[in-house]
Amino acid sequence: MQKKWWKILSLLLLIYTVVGGFLLSVPELNILNETIRNLYFHVCMWFGMMILFTVSFVYSIKYLRGFQLRNDIFAHHFAAVGSFFGILGYTTGTIWANYTWVTDQSQSLGSILKEPKLIGAAIALLIYGAYFVLRGSFTDMDKKARVSAVYNIFAFAMLFPSIWIIPRLVGSLHPGAPGSESGNPALNFNDIDSRLRMVFYPAIIGWTLLGVWIATLKIRLQLIKDKSLLNE
Amino acid sequence: MFSRILTLFKKDILLEFRQKHTFYGILLYIASTIFVLYLSIDRPDANVWNGLFWVIQLFICVNAVAKSFLQENRGRMLYFYSISSPVEFIIAKMCYNLLLMVLMSLLSLLLFAIFLDNPVTNTLWFTGIVILGGASVSIVFTLMSAIAAKAQQNAALIAILGFPVILPQLLLLMRLSKAAFAEVFREGAVLQLAALITGLDVLVIAMAIILFPYLWKD
Numbered sequence: 001m002q003k004k005w006w007k008i009l010s011l012l013l014l015i016y017t018v019v020g021g022f023l024l025s026v027p028e029l030n031i032l033n034e035t036i037r038n039l040y041f042h043v044c045m046w047f048g049m050m051i052l053f054t055v056s057f058v059y060s061i062k063y064l065r066g067f068q069l070r071n072d073i074f075a076h077h078f079a080a081v082g083s084f085f086g087i088l089g090y091t092t093g094t095i096w097a098n099y100t101w102v103t104d105q106s107q108s109l110g111s112i113l114k115e116p117k118l119i120g121a122a123i124a125l126l127i128y129g130a131y132f133v134l135r136g137s138f139t140d141m142d143k144k145a146r147v148s149a150v151y152n153i154f155a156f157a158m159l160f161p162s163i164w165i166i167p168r169l170v171g172s173l174h175p176g177a178p179g180s181e182s183g184n185p186a187l188n189f190n191d192i193d194s195r196l197r198m199v200f201y202p203a204i205i206g207w208t209l210l211g212v213w214i215a216t217l218k219i220r221l222q223l224i225k226d227k228s229l230l231n232e
Numbered sequence: 233m234f235s236r237i238l239t240l241f242k243k244d245i246l247l248e249f250r251q252k253h254t255f256y257g258i259l260l261y262i263a264s265t266i267f268v269l270y271l272s273i274d275r276p277d278a279n280v281w282n283g284l285f286w287v288i289q290l291f292i293c294v295n296a297v298a299k300s301f302l303q304e305n306r307g308r309m310l311y312f313y314s315i316s317s318p319v320e321f322i323i324a325k326m327c328y329n330l331l332l333m334v335l336m337s338l339l340s341l342l343l344f345a346i347f348l349d350n351p352v353t354n355t356l357w358f359t360g361i362v363i364l365g366g367a368s369v370s371i372v373f374t375l376m377s378a379i380a381a382k383a384q385q386n387a388a389l390i391a392i393l394g395f396p397v398i399l400p401q402l403l404l405l406m407r408l409s410k411a412a413f414a415e416v417f418r419e420g421a422v423l424q425l426a427a428l429i430t431g432l433d434v435l436v437i438a439m440a441i442i443l444f445p446y447l448w449k450d
Contacts, residue, residue: 126396162400
């Protein structure tokens with residue numbers, strides 16, 4: 001379990017992402033300029049977050065099917081690493097928005113942050129924050145695992161529309177919204193450049209694998225700690 | 233199955249009539265919050281009015297629905313466990329909370345119209361939206377109440393668990409309400425929004441029916 005080929009792959013892909021991401025040529029676009037390289041970091045964080053949350057969701061379902069504490073530990077730690085990726089996604093997004101969205105220095109941050117995409121992401125982080133609060137409020141382990149699995153499944157189901165449906169109904173500066181082409185032609189990713197794609201896809205895989213790696217380390221630690229409870 | 237749901241539903245209504253203090257408590261809560269708003273702001277414009285209205289709905293719901301699971305003590309839950317299935321129980325609870333919340337929403341709409349200037353131009357539309365909103369908020373908080381009842385410090389937990397989950401629906405509702413404030417919408421957009429909210433409601437009901445059995449047994 002300690003050594004696996006995908007960990008090496010993750011490392012290689014990330015080295016490629018960082019080196020290639022900063023050195024390879026990128027399309028020169030108005031407003032975006034060189035900040036387009038943030039695509040390899042910012043967007044990948046959200047991909048990683050969604051994938052990790054999905055894994056956590058699947059483990060919650062698995063827990064409710066068999067009531068094995070091991071699955072609960074998996075669900076918990078995947079959600080934790082997913083939230084961490086979400087925070088990183090926010091951070092990288094803030095840096096990016098700082099150079100592309102802020103046109104006037106007197107513009108207040110509040111007016112920029114009221115974007116449907118950002119609200120969706122904030123809902124995601126709040127939901128998982130609530131999930132950890134809920135976990136903390138139990139003393140009984142089985143009850144904690146069961147109730148938080150129920151909340152995790154429900155929250156994930158509610159998260160989906162708030163991230164994937166609602167932002168697509170309203171216009172925004174962020175790419176992927178209707179009308180964004182007209183407002184900001186540089187941010188239209190429907191025709192993503194092939195030069196970007198060469199780094200972008202490996203970067204998604206690399207970052208996601210890194211997230212899984214971190215999660216498995218945390219899980220292994222927790223499994224050792226709870227060894228007596230897991231009756232294995 | 234339906235007769236048992238109906239019986240459980242009637243039991244909740246009967247209980248409400250027997251313990252009138254909780255019901256009047258919520259009424260007083262609505263009246264006093266809206267009265268405070270009336271004292272603090274004179275004539276809010278449509279956007280502020282809309283925002284205030286939905287936030288007040290949210291807090292009314294937390295207060296009205298929260299007790300639905302908290303009032304049931306262990307012994308009584310054990311009794312329900314022996315006479316009905318979890319699916320029947322949660323459906324009955326949801327129906328009852330839905331009725332209660334729609335009533336409270338309509339009442340607060342009336343009070344809002346009396347105390348705070350009424351910017352609603354299309355009253356019929358808005359009443360419909362309020363009923364839809366009350367229904368969606370109450371369904372979500374029924375399940376949250378069931379979850380929070382399992383934890384110890386439940387009253388605060390209900391708000392923590394419920395608010396992020398209700399946000400998407402609340403945003404849609406606030407947006408939809410603007411249709412009643414004479415804001416011009418794209419053709420079919422109003423129906424699309426209403427359908428989306430209804431779809432979310434159906435999703436929540438389905439999730440509640442699937443998940444509640446796991447919360448039920450101890």
